[in-house]
Amino acid sequence: MVAGALQRLIAAVPLDPDDLPGYAGSMFDALMDDPAVFRLSMWRQLERPEATAAEVDSYAEKEAVLTDRGLGRTGSLSPRTYLAIVLSVAQTWHLASPALQPSLPPAPSCAAPSWRWCAA
Numbered sequence: 705m706v707a708g709a710l711q712r713l714i715a716a717v718p719l720d721p722d723d724l725p726g727y728a729g730s731m732f733d734a735l736m737d738d739p740a741v742f743r744l745s746m747w748r749q750l751e752r753p754e755a756t757a758a759e760v761d762s763y764a765e766k767e768a769v770l771t772d773r774g775l776g777r778t779g780s781l782s783p784r785t786y787l788a789i790v791l792s793v794a795q796t797w798h799l800a801s802p803a804l805q806p807s808l809p810p811a812p813s814c815a816a817p818s819w820r821w822c823a824a
Contacts, residue, residue: 706748707756709741719766721773724790731794742798763787 717730735742763784770776770783781789797805 706744707758709744710748711758713738713741713745714762719769721769721775724786728790728794731791732797735794735798739798742795 713731713734717727717734720727720730766787767783770786775781775786776783
């Protein structure tokens, strides 16, 4: 169940190496659309199981794409670190204190179901 939900999320939000902020926004939207997937992934992290072969392959593919785009060549951050940061940004509001969350508009009040429209 957990692995299937995470695989659907990975398939639904393809990495765009030329638009990492957009990728983070799309991942955020996907997590807002289906918060159960985020809760399942957090529960899985608490259990600390080993990474599945599918996860390892998925991240390796993304890391290779970022490497091909030249990330990590001129700075101190590796492509893996870029990916970790971008994914963390996508999850920020889900992990924020409830005291901060009121500043995030609820999805129905947004003009469109996209982080681009709700970011203001």
